[in-house]
Amino acid sequence: MKKTQIFILLLLVSFSSFSKEKPAYNVINIPEELKANADAVIREKQITLEVLPNFKIRRKEHLAVTIFNDRAEDLSSWSEVYDKYSRVDFVKCRIYNAMGKQVKTVKQKDIQDYSYIPNSTVFSDNRVKFLKADYGIYPYTIELDYQTTDNGFLDLPEWYLLDRRRLAAQRTSLELLNKGGLEIEYKLINLSKEPEKKAIEGGESWKWNFESVPAIDEFEDFFPIHEQLGIIKFFTKEFSYCGFKGSKESWKDFARWKHDLQEGRKGIPEELKTEIRKLTEGKSQLEKTRTVYEWMQKNSRYVNISLGIGGFQAMKAGDVYVKGYGDCKALTNFTQALLKEVGVKSIYSNVYGGRRQIFDTENVSQQFNHIILCVPNQGDTVWLECTDQTNPFGYLGNFTGDRYALLCERDNGRLVRTTSYSASDNLQRQYTEVELREDGNASVTIRKRSTGIQFEQGDAMSRKSYEDQKKRLYKVLDVPNPTIESYEVKIDKSRIPVAEEVIKMEAKKVVSKSGSRLFIRPNIANRYGKVSTSKKERQYDFILSFAFHDQDSIVWEIPKGYAVESLPKDKVVSSKFGTYSTKVKVEDGRIIYLRDHLSRKGHFAPELFGAFTKFQQQIYKNDKKRIVLKKNKT
Secondary structure, eight states, rough: OOOOHHHHHHHHHHHHHOOOBGGGGGGSSOOHHHTTTTTEEEEEEEEEEEEEGEEEEEEEEEEEEOOSSSGGGGGGGEHHHHHTEEEEHHHHHHHHTSSSSEEEEEEESSSEEEEOOOTTEEEEEEEEEEEEOOOSSEEEEEEEEEEEEEEBBSSSSOOOOOOSSTTTEEEEEEEEEEEOHHHHEEEESOOOOOOEEEETTEEEEEEEEEEEEEEOOOOTTSSSSGGOOOEEEEEEEEETTTEEEEEEHHHHHHHHHHHHTTOOOOOHHHHHHHHHHHTOOOOOOOOHHHHHHHHHHHOEEEEEETTTTTTOOOOOOOHHHHHHHEEHHHHHHHHHHHHHHTTTOOOOEEOSSSSSSOOSSOOOOOOOOOOEEEOGGGSOOEEOTTTTTTTHHHHHHHHHHEEEEEEOOOTTTTEOOOOOOOOTSSSSEEEEEEEEEEEOOOEEEEEEEEEEEGHHHHHHHHOOOHHHHHHHHHHOOOOOSEEEEEEEEEEEOSSSSSSEEEEEEEEEEOOOEETTTEEEEEESOOOOOOOOOOOOOOOOOOOOOOOOOEEEEEEEEOOOEEEEOOOOOEEEEEEETEEEEEEEEEEEEEEEEEEEEEOEEEEEEGOOOOHHHHHHHHHHHTTTTEEEEOOOOO
């Protein structure tokens, strides 16, 4: 703690007897063990979740949190999104100084209320209430009370013991009051404490109490952060959302509800039907699908829209045609309507887009945030990402590939896996030529061919201006001190797409010089950079979700007057996580460095993390090995 903060704290202590205080919020009352690794401490947090008849939910929260520094300053803000099916009943906020003396009350006029338009969203009928309750003199405490009411739900809210790193809790509790007559189940994640159960008027109460919860300093790598938190999840077989009732008795039932929301929304104008039929006349099913998809890409664009039934019901296909835009729901529904017109069956599908999460197949719930289209194609399933105007036909990639999707059919809804890309699909072949000069500078040319998920980097580069391409290259190149002279990229949009890149540059001091010797790190094009360094005992599993295969050939021209004095030994490393090998040879005045790295994907137990770390470190160290050249005596 800084001297100025200590002085302020002592000053507050001296005047505390003359002011009304809330001793529970005095920072002196926080146990030292909870301050360790904490930027803030929850003094008390009480959440009551009331499930009422007709699927209504009332959520009440009392929260007091002491903020120690600016790393936790975001905890002084509160916001709640609402719409015509929900409301914020009340919100009250007070601020206390380090000794627990109330120094500020947030008045109703300080609570903002405005239309909620998040990033990438253009149209939304949601609103948000927001308040900022900062004080500025650390430490201080925010006390917040609020209540919300929702007229229906898709899933009951999840509860987190702690929802971020470097946050501790003195007392926190959750009480579920089931007064709606629903059958509710719960699931504990990283928690073992069962609730205190008792009968109440109209139903049953479940209550969890926790005390002295230490902060999480760091999360473990290679495992979803979400799965490292203490969570309580609730599940119901019945639900009602925006007035539409449904069942989650099975994935089939949930898929039917989603399917029925899109019924009657696929009508398209006659002139469009004629155009699409003409474009696809005489083509196979696969070629019809490709033609329709590429036509849709050229004639529409993505705009995020959050209107109507909670963002779950698509715009009508005819409206997408007229307006020329839509969100993932709308563009998928539109593409499905076009395919239907030319006799190609397709299935509206839910998926989670982004970094892969652990999917709970046993408990039916809304674990999706994106819509794509599945075209069965007689066993050769084609998946269509309808929101990207440049996406290769049938390619999902890292955003939606290799995960569960829910096929939303009326009577045959089910979970399936999307396309999985193997190491051989995700291949990168790189050939590098280095014309080394005696002064340590060099001309370098890199020719790279990347397929599958590895194609995505080159694809992203192809969409940038030349100046932005160079800026990006300067950030990612392993070549020391480069000056880029030219860059070219070509894209092949096959089912397994390909990016071909050529980079030419001048590089200064690519080797170090000492007397008559030059010291070369031969691998200047693809060095391994990520190495796990934590020595703590692993608690969670670890997941390697991306399989790839890198093959590198790097050729160094030996400067005139120099000869090889020493070469690194060939290296071969094999493990269940992958293989790695390097080989170095001298041939016709050139050093040829060959590197091969294959990484497997998999889900591994914590006790294997040490072996994985060792595998990483072996690659990292070997990638830094050096060659020594010595100048010939004249």
